[in-house]
Amino acid sequence: MIGYVEGRVLARRERWAIVLTPGGVGYELELPDPVAAALPPQGGQVCLFVHTVVREDALELFGFATLDDRETFRTLIGITKLGPRTALAILSRFTTEDLLRIVATGDADALVRVPGIGKKSAQRIFIELTYKLEGKGPVSAGPHPAIGGGVLADVIAGLTNLGYPDADASRVAGAVLEAEPDLDVAQALRQALKRLASEKS
Structure with missing residues (x-):
């Protein structure tokens, strides 16, 4: 390579x-x-x-130009249904620091500025990006705000956008937040994904 x-x-x-x-x-x-x-x-x-x-x-x-930008590109192409051309378009509009800031502030709508990304795709990309960038730079500075509505609704939306059936998304998201009601969207989504992965294994 x-x-x-x-x-x-x-x-x-x-x-x-x-x-x-x-x-x-x-x-x-x-x-x-x-x-x-x-x-x-x-x-x-x-x-x-x-x-x-x-x-x-x-x-x-x-x-x-930098190793960080290459790693961000690799993170982006690891997102569901996001190919290298779209990842390149995102990095043509935002720096790595911009993306960390977008995740830290919960500004999912910022991704709509990238040609070819609509509102629904922006939310899906944002949720996966939040999960993948957890612990890097400003992302770890504090809780991530919910996107539109309550945490439960956002976690369910995130799971369904990732391809999980509505019934599974609602069941697992509800169970996670019932056990830990103080979780924010990113934390709850991460726990839900872990539960769903363990159910498949």
Whole structure:
């Protein structure tokens, strides 16, 4: 797997560049908008952290200025129904710090600013992102506000958006909050997912 590329810019366009390494190999990388905009002119030196996607008919490379941004990209593509192009669009609009702030403040609607993400998708992405980013940066600073309505309704909505049947979502969310009524949305969702996972095993 290719994890890092260093060389000079051979060609560049709006969201991609070809980087020619000292060994004479040219790597074509797709880039978030801020990274593409910050590239040096043709012939300039560049260093990028890389995520490699291997498909049956293609090898796709995505380049990032920092290791943190590459890890955030990997976190995003781990979200249900969120592919690398959407993840790239999110990182074209928000930095890693922006996403941590969005999760910490419960601002799910901010994700609607990304082209191709509607309100329902934004809520689903937000809930999974909250779960995946727990313990990183400002996310761990305090309770996460509920999205729209009570905690129970939000946890049920989160579980159904992740593909769980309504009956299972209602049953497990209710059981979790009955046992621990002071949990916020992120905490309750995490406990509910653990219960559902244990039921499958």
